Amino acid sequence: MQSILRAVIEEYVTTATPVGSQALVERYGLGVSSATVRSILAELEANGLLTHPHTSAGRIPTDAGYRFYVESITEAIPLPAVEQLMIRHQFGQVEFASEHWFRLAATTLASVTRAAGLATPAKPRDAHIRRNDRVAINERMASLILVLREGAIKQALVTLDADEPIDQPSLNAVAAILNERLAGMTASRAQTRLASLRDDDRVEQLARRVGERVVKVVREYDAAAIEEVFSDGLLNVMEAPEFAQSDKLRRVFSALENRAYLGQLIGSVAGAGQIQVFIGHENQPFDMRDVSLVLAPYGRPGHAIGVVGVLGPTRMSYSQAIGTVRFVSGLMNELVEHLYA
Amino acid sequence: MQSILRAVIEEYVTTATPVGSQALVERYGLGVSSATVRSILAELEANGLLTHPHTSAGRIPTDAGYRFYVESITEAIPLPAVEQLMIRHQFGQVEFASEHWFRLAATTLASVTRAAGLATPAKPRDAHIRRNDRVAINERMASLILVLREGAIKQALVTLDADEPIDQPSLNAVAAILNERLAGMTASRAQTRLASLRDDDRVEQLARRVGERVVKVVREYDAAAIEEVFSDGLLNVMEAPEFAQSDKLRRVFSALENRAYLGQLIGSVAGAGQIQVFIGHENQPFDMRDVSLVLAPYGRPGHAIGVVGVLGPTRMSYSQAIGTVRFVSGLMNELVEHLYA
DNA sequence: CGTTAGCACTCTCCACCATCGAGTGCTAAC
DNA sequence: GTTAGCACTCGATGGTGGAGAGTGCTAACG
Numbered sequence: 084m085q086s087i088l089r090a091v092i093e094e095y096v097t098t099a100t101p102v103g104s105q106a107l108v109e110r111y112g113l114g115v116s117s118a119t120v121r122s123i124l125a126e127l128e129a130n131g132l133l134t135h136p137h138t139s140a141g142r143i144p145t146d147a148g149y150r151f152y153v154e155s156i157t158e159a160i161p162l163p164a165v166e167q168l169m170i171r172h173q174f175g176q177v178e179f180a181s182e183h184w185f186r187l188a189a190t191t192l193a194s195v196t197r198a199a200g201l202a203t204p205a206k207p208r209d210a211h212i213r214r215n216d217r218v219a220i221n222e223r224m225a226s227l228i229l230v231l232r233e234g235a236i237k238q239a240l241v242t243l244d245a246d247e248p249i250d251q252p253s254l255n256a257v258a259a260i261l262n263e264r265l266a267g268m269t270a271s272r273a274q275t276r277l278a279s280l281r282d283d284d285r286v287e288q289l290a291r292r293v294g295e296r297v298v299k300v301v302r303e304y305d306a307a308a309i310e311e312v313f314s315d316g317l318l319n320v321m322e323a324p325e326f327a328q329s330d331k332l333r334r335v336f337s338a339l340e341n342r343a344y345l346g347q348l349i350g351s352v353a354g355a356g357q358i359q360v361f362i363g364h365e366n367q368p369f370d371m372r373d374v375s376l377v378l379a380p381y382g383r384p385g386h387a388i389g390v391v392g393v394l395g396p397t398r399m400s401y402s403q404a405i406g407t408v409r410f411v412s413g414l415m416n417e418l419v420e421h422l423y424a
Numbered sequence: 425m426q427s428i429l430r431a432v433i434e435e436y437v438t439t440a441t442p443v444g445s446q447a448l449v450e451r452y453g454l455g456v457s458s459a460t461v462r463s464i465l466a467e468l469e470a471n472g473l474l475t476h477p478h479t480s481a482g483r484i485p486t487d488a489g490y491r492f493y494v495e496s497i498t499e500a501i502p503l504p505a506v507e508q509l510m511i512r513h514q515f516g517q518v519e520f521a522s523e524h525w526f527r528l529a530a531t532t533l534a535s536v537t538r539a540a541g542l543a544t545p546a547k548p549r550d551a552h553i554r555r556n557d558r559v560a561i562n563e564r565m566a567s568l569i570l571v572l573r574e575g576a577i578k579q580a581l582v583t584l585d586a587d588e589p590i591d592q593p594s595l596n597a598v599a600a601i602l603n604e605r606l607a608g609m610t611a612s613r614a615q616t617r618l619a620s621l622r623d624d625d626r627v628e629q630l631a632r633r634v635g636e637r638v639v640k641v642v643r644e645y646d647a648a649a650i651e652e653v654f655s656d657g658l659l660n661v662m663e664a665p666e667f668a669q670s671d672k673l674r675r676v677f678s679a680l681e682n683r684a685y686l687g688q689l690i691g692s693v694a695g696a697g698q699i700q701v702f703i704g705h706e707n708q709p710f711d712m713r714d715v716s717l718v719l720a721p722y723g724r725p726g727h728a729i730g731v732v733g734v735l736g737p738t739r740m741s742y743s744q745a746i747g748t749v750r751f752v753s754g755l756m757n758e759l760v761e762h763l764y765a
Numbered sequence: 766c767g768t769t770a771g772c773a774c775t776c777t778c779c780a781c782c783a784t785c786g787a788g789t790g791c792t793a794a795c
Numbered sequence: 796g797t798t799a800g801c802a803c804t805c806g807a808t809g810g811t812g813g814a815g816a817g818t819g820c821t822a823a824c825g
Contacts (some may be wrong), residue, residue: 103817116769121818139776139817182579228571236569236577238523318681321674329670333662340659444788459798462789479804480788 085155087113087123088132092144092152096400099324101141146363149375149397153360159405166195167410174414181205184418186313188391188411193316195407198395200315203349205382205389205419207231210304212265212273212297229300237304241296253286260290261297270301312345314394323396325373334370339394344371352378353388358409363397373397377404381415391415426496428454428464429473433485433493437741440665442482487704490716490738494701500746507536508751515755522546525759527654529732529752534657536748539736541656544690546723546730546760548572551642553606553614568634570641578645582637594627601631602638611642653686655735664737666714675711680735685712693719694729699750704738714738718745722756732756 090111094102104117104124113120124142127133132148144152162170170191177183185202192200210231229237264276277298280291317339326332338344344366352359358379364372378392391412393404431452435443445458445465454461465483468474473489485493503511511532518524526543533541551572570578605617618639621632658680667673679685685707693700699720705713719733732753734745 101817105817117817118769118771118819119767122768125819135818137776138819139774139815141817228569228577230569236579238577315681318674318678321670321677327670329662329668329673332670332673333659336662337659340656442788446788457798458788459800460796463797466790476789478806479790480786480806482788 084123084127087120088127088144088148089152089155091124091127091133091142092148095143096398099398101136101143103141106141144398146365146397149362149401150365153362153401153405156402156405159409160402161406162195162410170195170411170414174418181419181422184415185389185391186315188415189313189315192391192393192407192411193319196393196395196400196404197316197319198393198399198404199317199320200391200393201345201376201378202313202391203389204311205387205415207305207387210269210301212268212270212301229297231301231304237300239296239300241293253289256286257290257293260287261294264290265294265297270298270305273298273301312342312349314339320374320395323398325396325398331373334372335374338366338371348376348378349390352390352392353380356380356384358405358412360401360405375399375401377401377408379408379412381412382419387419389415425464425468428461429468429485429489430493430496432465432468432474432483433489436484437739440739442477442484444482447482485739487706487738490703490742491706494703494742494746497743497746500750501743502747503536503751511536511752511755515759522760522763525756526730526732527656529756530654530656533732533734533748533752534660537734537736537741537745538657538660539734539740539745540658540661541732541734542686542717542719543654543732544730545652546728546756548646548728551610551645553609553638553642568637568641570638572642572645578641580637580641582634594630597627598631598634601628602635605631606635606638611639611646614639614642653683653690655680661715661736664739666737666739672714675713676715679707679712689717689719690731693731693733694721697721697725699746699753701742701746716740716742718742718749720749720753722753723760728760730756 087107090107090113091102094106094110104120107113107120108115108117124133127148128135128142132145132151133142134145135142173191174184174187177187182204185204189200189202192198192202194200212229212231229239231237260280264280265273268276273294277291277294280287280294282288282291317336320326320335321332326335348361348366358377361376361378363375366372366374366376373396374394375397376392376394378390380388380390382388392408393399395404428448431448431454432443435447435451445461448454448461449456449458465474468489469476469483473486473492474483475486476483514532515525515528518528523545526545530541530543533539533543535541553570553572568578568580568582570580572578601621605621606614609617614635618632618635621628621635623629623632658677661667661676662673667676689702689707699718702717702719704716707713707715707717714737715735716738717733717735719731721729721731723729733749734740736745
């Protein structure tokens with residue numbers, strides 16, 4: 084019974100056409116006749132795991148069927164050793180900098196699974212300020228460059244609307260104050276340490292103003308749901324026969340372009356801490372009901388967390404996808420670990 | 425004759441169906457009968473400006489027809505004042521930092537022209553080093569942060585494979601040397617200024633090694649064809665009826681994903697210095713023959729140059745697209761100018 | 766009672782065909 | 796040069812009729 088469901092799904096995943104009872108007994112050594120299979124298929128359909136496009140067609144899995152199947156995969160197919168080596172090799176070739184990794188992860192996932200690869204950079208929960216520098220552009224404005232301990236770099240312009248231009252020595256003094264007070268702080272701790280600056284001293288006052296700007300930038304960074312979702316291999320998804328009618332395709336793309344839902348999903352994956360599968364119309368709010376996602380977090384829990392995964396048609400090879408995503412997220416874990424070591 | 429061509433194109437642009445002689449006389453006050461129009465249409469077809477999908481269908485413009493039409497647009501329709509104001513307002517709302525502008529430009533172009541908006545950040549021809557800082561991550565590695573005068577920020581890790589760990593004072597000394605020698609330099613000038621560093625002094629030797637890394641990063645930045653092409657509103661293009669068959673769509677997307685051709689185009693536009701239109705199969709090498717591009721450079725000639733524009737079906741409103749792209753690129757010019765002022 | 770062979774039934778797919786109509790090209794007259 | 800008239804072409808539409816795949820049901824079997 085479960086093995087029949089499994090057979091139906093695996094057959095449908097490869098052929099993309101409704102699968103009949105005969106095809107099953109022929110291609111999978113089930114040891115029973117097609118009539119028996121038919122009665123089991125009818126039962127599976129009654130349980131809501133399979134459907135009928137029409138009376139005289141074979142069965143196709145429902146989203147619930149896929150869900151059942153995915154839950155039953157206790158050990159996902161691990162990625163073949165050859166491919167593991169290849170991927171490691173590729174990661175070895177890019178520069179050792181976290182900003183390159185997540186893109187490569189998406190590209191790799193896309194090419195291995197033949198679906199679309201998704202990845203976000205590792206984003207800290209509460210970023211720590213490592214250091215900040217300012218470069219005066221002119222007397223009225225300063226360009227702030229903020230380095231976060233988690234590796235991100237932020238830039239902001241601050242207008243110094245003082246009555247008279249500020250000279251470079253004063254700016255240096257401001258910078259010194261800020262570095263002394265803000266280094267290593269999170270946004271909220273930085274805020275409290277700025278409070279004690281005096282209002283009657285011109286330099287301290289300026290430092291406070293600039294410092295508040297710094298805090299604001301860091302807060303915004305903390306609050307941003309996802310910095311960026313990088314995707315590669317969307318073409319693979321477009322090529323699937325179920326997207327031959329372009330309206331389905333459109334739905335998926337509009338959901339991708341409006342990244343709100345993706346962000347929410349990714350947030351929940353990052354929170355859950357393990358690989359997760361979202362199938363078809365389980366993706367409720369937006370128009371993603373024609374696709375499934377396999378997502379896994381990577382990074383350091385409590386520090387920086389990103390997400391990698393694949394997006395494919397509901398009819399995708401979940402076991403392969405899970406195996407591949409698991410490997411890539413593991414690899415990313417290693418890399419991030421190295422960075423912090 | 426030219427007015428008939430113009431009428432055919434404008435009608436086809438709005439209806440997306442082949443246009444016949446009767447429809448033309450009805451909807452455009454041409455003052456002649458359909459038979460006359462037919463003979464003119466036949467002539468235009470002989471000149472290669474129009475085609476026939478089949479015998480009993482109306483005419484549709486060829487790429488050459490569009491080209492002729494575009495050349496004849498001496499004064500593009502300027503963007504309505506209301507929309508100009510709206511756009512200015514939107515640009516006023518984002519932070520005053522060049523990295524936000526090009527994304528907004530793409531988004532704006534997409535929503536106004538109902539096609540896809542494209543934009544690249546302004547990229548300098550020969551970047552100048554403004555300043556660089558290093559933050560030691562541990563004793564064996566330093567994280568380089570490189571600020572270019574043109575506003576870009578680059579990051580790189582350098583492994584300091586010295587025999588013994590390097591202490592912070594030495595690192596500071598290295599940084600001081602580098603800032604003194606490299607500030608304001610282009611990559612090639614920086615290279616020559618590094619040559620005079622002595623090999624027998626440990627700090628100078630280290631400075632040379634790190635400095636060479638800096639030069640390499642800047643060179644890579646100079647050499648990179650395009651940093652990034654940001655696109656928005658690809659959905660608009662997907663919705664055009666000519667992309668109902670998804671294979672055409674696929675061609676366009678594969679051309680976009682493989683950004684080589686786009687980069688080449690953008691390079692040529694940046695070089696040409698004015699708005700350019702690429703129609704259908706004029707986009708020779710790659711599979712972009714189903715779409716047209718209207719691209720314009722922005723920035724400061726000789727300093728930083730970026731490109732903004734739209735990508736739409738060949739059947740797009742060129743006059744509106746040209747007007748809009750012209751306005752947006754002009755606006756970007758103003759903004760960049762402000763930044764340098 | 767589970768399994769199986771047999772069989773009628775259902776429904777899609779495809780090829781074929783006739784019809785319709787938009788739009789053309791041509792010709793002859795103005 | 797322009798126009799009316801007309802035959803012609805060819806895609807689009809819709810209906811028909813097998814062919815084939817696959818089902819569900821029933822009755823028989825171990």
